[in-house]
Amino acid sequence: MRIDVVSIFPTIFDALEVSLLGKARQSGLLDVRVHDLRDYTHDRHRTVDDTPYGGGAGMVMKPAPWGEALDDVTRDAAASPVIVFPSPAGERFTQKIARELSTEDHLVFGCGRYEGIDERVFDYAADLGRVRLLSLGDYVLNGGEVAVMAMVEAIGRLIPGVVGNPESLVEESHEDGLLEYPSFTKPASWRGRDVPPVLLSGNHGAVATWRREQQLERTRERRPDLLAD
Ligand code: 6GU
Secondary structure, eight states, X not given: OEXXXXXXXXXXXXXXXXXHHHHHHHTTSOEEEEEEXXXXXXXXXXXXXXXXTTOOSSOEEOHHHXXXXXXXXXXXXXXXXXXXXXXEEEEEOOXXXXXXXXXXXXXXXXXXXXXXXXXXXXXXXXXXXXEEEEESSSSOOSSSHHHHHHHHHHHHTTSTTTSSOGXXXXXXXXXXXXXXXXXXXXXXXXXTXXXXXXXXXXXXXXXXXXXXXXXXXXXXXXXXXXHHO
């Protein structure tokens, strides 16, 4: 999969070089290209923002650098990419969306800063690919970079071969609409706290039943909204 990221803070994405995703990049499963939005400006100060029409607080990202950046990263693309703009005003990013995006050949992420991007950029981007505005949750970050890091990790680990043991992708939170069951390792007793005896019983059926009950109980307690769905 090819991933292009456009940002005014490209070095934030240096962190993608470590761990699992770093290996995926080295092995060629992931081709991540990070672009500095300021490289698509033509003035001495490399200006990417301006005051909002109609007034109001803060600055808005100018459309021109975005137009050139999006033209550039979609130019030699084989097929229509999905163009993601992280935004607290977007649709909620979920495991289901991560799964959908993990099957694409080409993703483009446009990281907004300041009060947002000139609205015409989203409309223009729709001529170049399938646009999605995605939010991590109901809180506000200063910009899209940290959100894109999270999305790239959630999507990247679902690409076949990126996670060594595909079974570890099945039994985790949100894959079956429930939270994950609790895990334990040795020792069987630690600081007066014992591992649930059923896990030491060797009875695989009993273990599976207990884990399912734990999933339901935790989901009921912590995320009742998931059970309602
Ligand atoms: Cl995707 N972007 C920003 N700036 N803030 C957020 C977000 C995204 N998701 C939650 N808060």
